Amino acid sequence: MISFMFLLLLAPDVLFSLTHVAVISPQDPILRIGSSLTATCTLTTELGLHAGSLYWTLNGVRLSSSTYRTVSANILTIELHSLNGSQQKSGDNLMCHGPDGRVLAGSCLYVGMPPEKPVNLTCRSHNAKDLSCRWSAGGPGETHIPTKYTLKYKLRWHERENECVSYSVEKQGYSCRISANIALFTPYEIWVEATNQLGSATSDISSLDVLDVVTTDPPANVQVSRIGSLEDQLMVHWTSPPELKDVLFQAKYQIRYRLEDIADWKAVDNVGNLTSCRLAGLKPGTVYFVQVRCNPVGIFGSRKPGIWSDWSHPAAASTPSGDLLHRGSCDPKASGQNSTLRRELKQFFGWVRKHASGCSSVSIKLYDQWRVWLQKSHHQPRNQVQQDNNS
Amino acid sequence: ASLAAAVDPSNNLASERSSIESTYELTKYLEYQLKEIKDVYLTYLGPPFNEKDFSPPRPNSTALTLPSAATRLELWHGLENQARLAQNQRAYSILLAAVRELARSTLCPSLKTSLLHFCTGLDGLLGSISALMNSLGYSSPLQAAARPTMNDFARKVEGFWILRELQSWLWRSAKDFNRLKKRLRG
Numbered sequence: 163m164i165s166f167m168f169l170l171l172l173a174p175d176v177l178f179s180l181t182h183v184a185v186i187s188p189q190d191p192i193l194r195i196g197s198s199l200t201a202t203c204t205l206t207t208e209l210g211l212h213a214g215s216l217y218w219t220l221n222g223v224r225l226s227s228s229t230y231r232t233v234s235a236n237i238l239t240i241e242l243h244s245l246n247g248s249q250q251k252s253g254d255n256l257m258c259h260g261p262d263g264r265v266l267a268g269s270c271l272y273v274g275m276p277p278e279k280p281v282n283l284t285c286r287s288h289n290a291k292d293l294s295c296r297w298s299a300g301g302p303g304e305t306h307i308p309t310k311y312t313l314k315y316k317l318r319w320h321e322r323e324n325e326c327v328s329y330s331v332e333k334q335g336y337s338c339r340i341s342a343n344i345a346l347f348t349p350y351e352i353w354v355e356a357t358n359q360l361g362s363a364t365s366d367i368s369s370l371d372v373l374d375v376v377t378t379d380p381p382a383n384v385q386v387s388r389i390g391s392l393e394d395q396l397m398v399h400w401t402s403p404p405e406l407k408d409v410l411f412q413a414k415y416q417i418r419y420r421l422e423d424i425a426d427w428k429a430v431d432n433v434g435n436l437t438s439c440r441l442a443g444l445k446p447g448t449v450y451f452v453q454v455r456c457n458p459v460g461i462f463g464s465r466k467p468g469i470w471s472d473w474s475h476p477a478a479a480s481t482p483s484g485d486l487l488h489r490g491s492c493d494p495k496a497s498g499q500n501s502t503l504r505r506e507l508k509q510f511f512g513w514v515r516k517h518a519s520g521c522s523s524v525s526i527k528l529y530d531q532w533r534v535w536l537q538k539s540h541h542q543p544r545n546q547v548q549q550d551n552n553s
Numbered sequence: 554a555s556l557a558a559a560v561d562p563s564n565n566l567a568s569e570r571s572s573i574e575s576t577y578e579l580t581k582y583l584e585y586q587l588k589e590i591k592d593v594y595l596t597y598l599g600p601p602f603n604e605k606d607f608s609p610p611r612p613n614s615t616a617l618t619l620p621s622a623a624t625r626l627e628l629w630h631g632l633e634n635q636a637r638l639a640q641n642q643r644a645y646s647i648l649l650a651a652v653r654e655l656a657r658s659t660l661c662p663s664l665k666t667s668l669l670h671f672c673t674g675l676d677g678l679l680g681s682i683s684a685l686m687n688s689l690g691y692s693s694p695l696q697a698a699a700r701p702t703m704n705d706f707a708r709k710v711e712g713f714w715i716l717r718e719l720q721s722w723l724w725r726s727a728k729d730f731n732r733l734k735k736r737l738r739g
Contacts, residue, residue, distance in 0.1 A: 183610070189704040222601030250599035251660045253705055257601075265609045268706035308660045331662060 184266035203258035205236035213238040247306030275303025276361025280354040298335035309358040374466040379403040386479035393446035422449040447483030451476040576681040577730040584723040622721035
């Protein structure tokens with residue numbers, strides 16, 4: 163019941179429609195950044211208000227009355243100078259208010275710049291089946307007002323121009339994908355036209371052969387396996403990407419690998435066109451992540467360096483671990499537990515007293531020597547060692 | 554013969570009641586969706602539209618005069634089932650057209666997509682209501698509203714109020730459908 167009392171309060175008790183109270187001129191103007199504008203608020207009905215009591219806001223911020231001018235009892239103007247680019251694409255909100263703050267009229271200002279030549283036009287063909295192009299806006303000003311981009315393309319020596327429909331906006335710019343009837347063996351000419359209410363611009367024409375910009379899927383079936391009991395080597399196998407298995411080209415491959423908990427990758431170039439590779443110089447008993455990618459260099463006679471695919475999903479394997487001696491010489495186990503360390507140090511001091519006469523200060527060298535000694539006596543039962551130290 | 558007649562209506566009402574329940578759920582879902590879209594849309598309109606206490610004058614356009622969700626309590630209470638449904642149907646058919654127009658004129662592509670997606674939900678709600686009216690034997694005349702031309706600022710203000718009105722309607726419809734459910738039970 164209470165909720166409907168609330169609905170009663172929502173019922174409009176005022177109000178005038180906007181157009182009946184006051185009018186701002188100009189309506190929805192489109193202006194260049196840095197330009198000036200004189201706007202007028204004209205009271206159209208008898209509200210008992212004088213133009214001198216009104217005020218202006220732009221995007222909710224009150225504008226200084228030093229820029230106002232009362233032309234007559236019902237006309238107030240404002241001078242706006244050095245306009246900045248619009249805060250939102252729907253236009254800046256310029257409003258004329260009564261002294262009590264109520265909105266009397268409004269106008270949307272679109273402040274921007276005519277577009278500059280779109281730049282960084284690059285294209286990729288996925289498996290020679292489509293053509294995806296990216297570009298960036300040529301200037302910063304055109305992003306403040308609605309600017310439309312059209313990617314156009316045609317085959318060289320042909321007349322017909324085509325447009326790429328529905329481009330998408332990404333972080334770094336714009337992209338559009340041409341998926342129908344991609345022609346091979348004849349170059350494409352591609353460009354971007356940018357248009358907005360203040361002007362238009364066309365990018366340089368990019369001429370490309372689809373085969374020079376082919377990128378494939380990553381290699382498939384990447385597998386990493388041990389080589390017998392070799393501790394420092396792993397074997398990597400993969401197959402060429404399935405989509406192009408019927409196409410004769412010599413892909414070149416690249417491998418990268420890293421330790422499980424280290425972010426840096428090591429790369430193996432010059433893998434050639436074989437589909438397996440032996441990794442050497444690895445740490446024993448360690449997990450490695452491996453990825454492979456490929457480049458369809460020379461596809462159908464292309465002379466360009468080619469474009470690398472994405473890295474394959476990581477495959478993982480571990481090298482066989484070494485024997486006890488090797489384990490002992492690795493970094494000491496991160497015990498982090500004071501009780502273990504203290505017990506060990508206690509034993510160590512006992513040993514120092516016994517084996518290093520006149521030694522009041524402990525040195526790292528002695529500690530090292532003791533560690534070596536400890537390894538050598540690893541085969542002896544632990545008790546015996548303790549008895550020696552506690553004497 | 555009279556026995557058959559007694560069985561049939563109650564069966565129909567059972568399916569109507571479940572249809573009312575799912576329509577109720579739909580209004581709750583759309584109410585939730587609208588809250589999210591409204592914030593994004595008001596940010597798109599720019600300040601002060603997205604400021605907390607901002608309230609521009611309410612325009613006189615069709616979408617915002619008939620029918621309004623706001624109604625006097627005793628009138629709302631006393632609404633007959635057919636009138637109650639008819640008011641809902643008329644409201645959503647007008648508001649759907651208005652939101653579609655909002656979507657069409659939105660310059661931000663992702664917001665446009667969200668609004669159009671929301672419209673399919675609204676369309677579904679309208680369809681549910683029309684289907685309910687048909688199965689209860691009520692007629693449902695629909696008429697299209699003409700759209701006046703207006704400047705961009707006035708369109709922003711209208712958009713602001715359409716979303717508000719839609720919010721009120723979704724809120725009210727939930728109560729409408731609850732009331733319908735009770736009335737059809739007795």
